[in-house]
Amino acid sequence: MTKMRKVFLSEKEMPTQWYNIQADMPNACQPPLHPATRQPVGPDDLAPLFPMELIKQEVTRDRFVDIPEEVQDIYKIWRPSPLIRAINFEKALDAPVKIYYKNESVSPAGSHKPNTAVPQAYYNYKEGVKKLTTETGAGQWGSALSFACGFFGIELQVFMVKVSYNQKPYRKSMMNTWNANVVASPSTLTQAGRKILEMDPDSPGSLGIAISEAVEAAVTDPAAKYSLGSVLNHVLLHQTIIGLEALKQFDIADDYPDVVIGCFGGGSNFAGISFPFLKENLTNGKNSRIIAVEPESCPKLTRGKFMYDFGDTIGMTPLMPMYTLGHNFMPPKIHAGGLRYHGAGPIVSQLLKDKLIEASAVPQKECFDAGVKFARSEGIIPAPESTHAIAQVIREAEQAKREGKKKTILFNLSGHGLVDMAAYDQYFAGQLEDFSVTQEEIEESIAKLAVLTA
Amino acid sequence: MTKMRKVFLSEKEMPTQWYNIQADMPNACQPPLHPATRQPVGPDDLAPLFPMELIKQEVTRDRFVDIPEEVQDIYKIWRPSPLIRAINFEKALDAPVKIYYKNESVSPAGSHKPNTAVPQAYYNYKEGVKKLTTETGAGQWGSALSFACGFFGIELQVFMVKVSYNQKPYRKSMMNTWNANVVASPSTLTQAGRKILEMDPDSPGSLGIAISEAVEAAVTDPAAKYSLGSVLNHVLLHQTIIGLEALKQFDIADDYPDVVIGCFGGGSNFAGISFPFLKENLTNGKNSRIIAVEPESCPKLTRGKFMYDFGDTIGMTPLMPMYTLGHNFMPPKIHAGGLRYHGAGPIVSQLLKDKLIEASAVPQKECFDAGVKFARSEGIIPAPESTHAIAQVIREAEQAKREGKKKTILFNLSGHGLVDMAAYDQYFAGQLEDFSVTQEEIEESIAKLAVLTA
Numbered sequence: 056m057t058k059m060r061k062v063f064l065s066e067k068e069m070p071t072q073w074y075n076i077q078a079d080m081p082n083a084c085q086p087p088l089h090p091a092t093r094q095p096v097g098p099d100d101l102a103p104l105f106p107m108e109l110i111k112q113e114v115t116r117d118r119f120v121d122i123p124e125e126v127q128d129i130y131k132i133w134r135p136s137p138l139i140r141a142i143n144f145e146k147a148l149d150a151p152v153k154i155y156y157k158n159e160s161v162s163p164a165g166s167h168k169p170n171t172a173v174p175q176a177y178y179n180y181k182e183g184v185k186k187l188t189t190e191t192g193a194g195q196w197g198s199a200l201s202f203a204c205g206f207f208g209i210e211l212q213v214f215m216v217k218v219s220y221n222q223k224p225y226r227k228s229m230m231n232t233w234n235a236n237v238v239a240s241p242s243t244l245t246q247a248g249r250k251i252l253e254m255d256p257d258s259p260g261s262l263g264i265a266i267s268e269a270v271e272a273a274v275t276d277p278a279a280k281y282s283l284g285s286v287l288n289h290v291l292l293h294q295t296i297i298g299l300e301a302l303k304q305f306d307i308a309d310d311y312p313d314v315v316i317g318c319f320g321g322g323s324n325f326a327g328i329s330f331p332f333l334k335e336n337l338t339n340g341k342n343s344r345i346i347a348v349e350p351e352s353c354p355k356l357t358r359g360k361f362m363y364d365f366g367d368t369i370g371m372t373p374l375m376p377m378y379t380l381g382h383n384f385m386p387p388k389i390h391a392g393g394l395r396y397h398g399a400g401p402i403v404s405q406l407l408k409d410k411l412i413e414a415s416a417v418p419q420k421e422c423f424d425a426g427v428k429f430a431r432s433e434g435i436i437p438a439p440e441s442t443h444a445i446a447q448v449i450r451e452a453e454q455a456k457r458e459g460k461k462k463t464i465l466f467n468l469s470g471h472g473l474v475d476m477a478a479y480d481q482y483f484a485g486q487l488e489d490f491s492v493t494q495e496e497i498e499e500s501i502a503k504l505a506v507l508t509a
Numbered sequence: 510m511t512k513m514r515k516v517f518l519s520e521k522e523m524p525t526q527w528y529n530i531q532a533d534m535p536n537a538c539q540p541p542l543h544p545a546t547r548q549p550v551g552p553d554d555l556a557p558l559f560p561m562e563l564i565k566q567e568v569t570r571d572r573f574v575d576i577p578e579e580v581q582d583i584y585k586i587w588r589p590s591p592l593i594r595a596i597n598f599e600k601a602l603d604a605p606v607k608i609y610y611k612n613e614s615v616s617p618a619g620s621h622k623p624n625t626a627v628p629q630a631y632y633n634y635k636e637g638v639k640k641l642t643t644e645t646g647a648g649q650w651g652s653a654l655s656f657a658c659g660f661f662g663i664e665l666q667v668f669m670v671k672v673s674y675n676q677k678p679y680r681k682s683m684m685n686t687w688n689a690n691v692v693a694s695p696s697t698l699t700q701a702g703r704k705i706l707e708m709d710p711d712s713p714g715s716l717g718i719a720i721s722e723a724v725e726a727a728v729t730d731p732a733a734k735y736s737l738g739s740v741l742n743h744v745l746l747h748q749t750i751i752g753l754e755a756l757k758q759f760d761i762a763d764d765y766p767d768v769v770i771g772c773f774g775g776g777s778n779f780a781g782i783s784f785p786f787l788k789e790n791l792t793n794g795k796n797s798r799i800i801a802v803e804p805e806s807c808p809k810l811t812r813g814k815f816m817y818d819f820g821d822t823i824g825m826t827p828l829m830p831m832y833t834l835g836h837n838f839m840p841p842k843i844h845a846g847g848l849r850y851h852g853a854g855p856i857v858s859q860l861l862k863d864k865l866i867e868a869s870a871v872p873q874k875e876c877f878d879a880g881v882k883f884a885r886s887e888g889i890i891p892a893p894e895s896t897h898a899i900a901q902v903i904r905e906a907e908q909a910k911r912e913g914k915k916k917t918i919l920f921n922l923s924g925h926g927l928v929d930m931a932a933y934d935q936y937f938a939g940q941l942e943d944f945s946v947t948q949e950e951i952e953e954s955i956a957k958l959a960v961l962t963a
Contacts, residue, residue, distance in 0.1 A: 206888070232881060
């Protein structure tokens with residue numbers, strides 16, 4: 056008998072509804088506020104940015120939301136994704152742990168991002184939207200939305216953070232192949248971009264700036280709407296298909312995780328893998344530890360402050376109640392571009408505040424150590440973002456070994472690193488830095504937000 | 510009801526044996542000849558290069574060969590691979606065809622190559638081999654073998670064709686991440702490499718040269734053996750897991766292909782998808798057309814000559830009976846590096862000679878047109894090699910439309926193109942060339958081989 060390595064679900068077993076954790080949170084999120092009036096935003100405020108169906112999903116308390124058949128049809132190109140037992144990685148760690156991972160790298164864009172890109176493109180298409188704008192950092196989100204827009208004939212304008220635009224030409228090529236327009240941000244296409252360029256013509260850009268540009272490009276074009284790849288409630292909702300599948304797969308494997316781990320940028324892959332297991336904690340007597348793992352150099356969950364803040368740099372988005380480092384915080388240039396974001400999003404922040412989840416911060420080198428160890432035992436080269444989850448898995452395994460306690464661990468392999476190999480080159484060349492952020496820097500950045508809480 | 514898009518097999522349904530077409534060929538291949546004596550090579554001649562188990566597999570007439578459990582365990586990281594119905598691509602083509610593809614891009618190395626890399630590494634490990642050498646063109650094979658050697662603690666030296674070494678740095682990074690040594694070929698590590706460099710210090714290298722180097726490096730090191738990623742019988746054998754899974758998946762889908770298509774370099778992915786269906790033709794009354802698709806610029810199947818030739822440039826390998834353009838033929842620098850090889854391998858050549866399969870040649874631009882059309886409908890960006898199969902699918906679909914005949918087509922998506930995006934950039938920039946090869950060039954190249962047939 057060979058070992059069980061992997062659990063596939065058939066297409067028939069693929070979940071047909073997403074799970075909405077807002078139905079089960081003991082304390083609801085505080086409402087987002089309008090950037091000008093500071094009053095709770097209503098559907099009309101968001102209508103220039105999003106189609107009505109996504110606005111409804113942003114606030115619904117329904118426990119389950121149907122996945123449209125057209126979206127299911129596209130999901131099925133790569134979903135259900137496999138749940139894999141990391142047998143060789145377990146052996147390499149030599150600890151009393153069982154390790155499972157959900158392999159989201161099998162999507163055509165190479166990450167979990169298409170899980171929300173496809174429904175977002177679909178709902179826009181259904182409401183007659185012909186053009187979308189978005190931002191992207193390392194390019195995972197931009198390529199996923201390019202991929203998704205292709206199915207529905209939607210034109211896409213991507214603002215790509217300039218430093219990544221120059222460092223990751225393959226991501227741009229992927230977006231072009233899927234028919235999207237890509238421009239380096241800050242750009243001259245928007246007022247926000249021009250303003251930044253006036254102050255600093257050599258600005259490397261940031262996710263916050265790119266969001267400002269994409270939002271402006273959408274609100275100033277009546278034919279266009281905007282799309283965001285993380286942070287917001289409807290994005291997290293769409294990603295729960297990951298954890299819902301994993302729950303079914305654990306049933307088949309006749310096992311259950313004691314710990315569920317996801318890397319953390321804006322929350323989309325973390326929520327995707329963990330919320331369905333958190334539901335089991337909240338409503339079904341289960342007791343898994345749920346851990347969000349962020350870079351030590353962008354520590355909003357572990358060292359940020361819970362308060363209202365903007366989602367972007369210029370201050371065009373609604374104010375959201377969340378753990379934040381301040382919307383002007385410039386995260387160091389770590390390779391995990393998808394985790395370089397100042398804020399944590401309302402739902403995850405509320406859950407952390409209520410101690411229903413844990414947070415952990417890991418330095419860059421430890422992550423790449425973990426990523427290489429994983430690649431050399433399991434064979435998959437993880438995205439720099441995903442290495443954060445793997446580093447935490449190793450910490451958990453080492454703890455289990457010290458304590459002589461058995462443990463079953465689940466983590467989300469959010470994407471592969473095949474388009475990020477330059478990061479691994481730097482690692483092997485010994486050129487990778489561990490960036491640290493001082494308490495003073497964080498407090499100074501947050502102090503600038505005092506006006507928002509006044 | 511949503512549409513059936515994809516058939517997964519469970520791990521339990523994964524085939525546990527490979528299929529050996531040598532059991533069913535009406536005419537056996539002529540034997541390979543020793544390069545010096547011109548006598549049929551025996552096991553002892555091959556022992557310096559390969560472990561005995563692979564030498565046995567090279568000549569066995571057993572219809573099925575057991576897949577070792579250790580190999581099955583690693584296969585299960587990504588296998589069984591999905592069989593996908595290309596619903597959107599069908600719609601884009603608007604022809605009376607059903608199109609299915611086997612998605613081999615889901616392997617950690619991004620192609621079908623690990624199917625043989627893993628058993629090759631395993632058999633070497635079982636026989637105590639500590640070091641392997643190999644060559645790689647575009648890098649798909651080198652990265653697959655690096656991935657495989659990692660599981661068995663085997664040191665790997667890769668000779669990578671210099672032009673690719675410089676153009677595809679990410680492939681080199683992948684191999685390094687999996688712990689392999691990679692050097693540009695021609696190199697100063699071997700006599701063969703030094704000889705070429707003396708004649709032409711700026712030689713861009715070729716697969717034939719790199720094979721010479723890898724073979725020399727193996728035979729001059731008692732601790733090392735050599736590994737080849739295509740052409741040979743045992744390689745084709747290992748790849749048949751692709752078609753064996755596809756047969757089971759068609760059973761589940763209650764369908765069967767009229768046409769089976771694979772791109773063609775040395776034969777590994779073509780044999781993998783097609784031989785199990787060819788078996789059904791030969792032994793079970795089926796009648797699928799089986800088509801190997803090669804680049805118009807490297808047309809050994811459609812315009813080469815069936816004769817004995819070397820597998821490498823220097824003339825160190827056995828002489829093999831095959832369709833060839835001559836071992837000194839230098840294929841133009843198309844992006845499908847995996848298809849730039851002068852010879853076709855004994856089994857596929859014999860099958861073509863016996864008219865049991867067909868061959869087709871397509872120009873580079875038509876391939877990329879097809880690849881982009883596929884990417885924009887199905888969402889997966891295909892490797893340049895795989896676009897050749899897709900171009901042929903489109904030709905078949907157009908023919909079906911002209912003739913008003915229904916047709917079910919299966920092709921092998923041998924790999925994704927995420928590490929080959931520079932090729933797509935050139936395509937979009939209008940810089941892609943269609944290389945042609947004149948009849949004179951081919952005849953001149955083959956004339957040099959006259960001595961071999963004497």
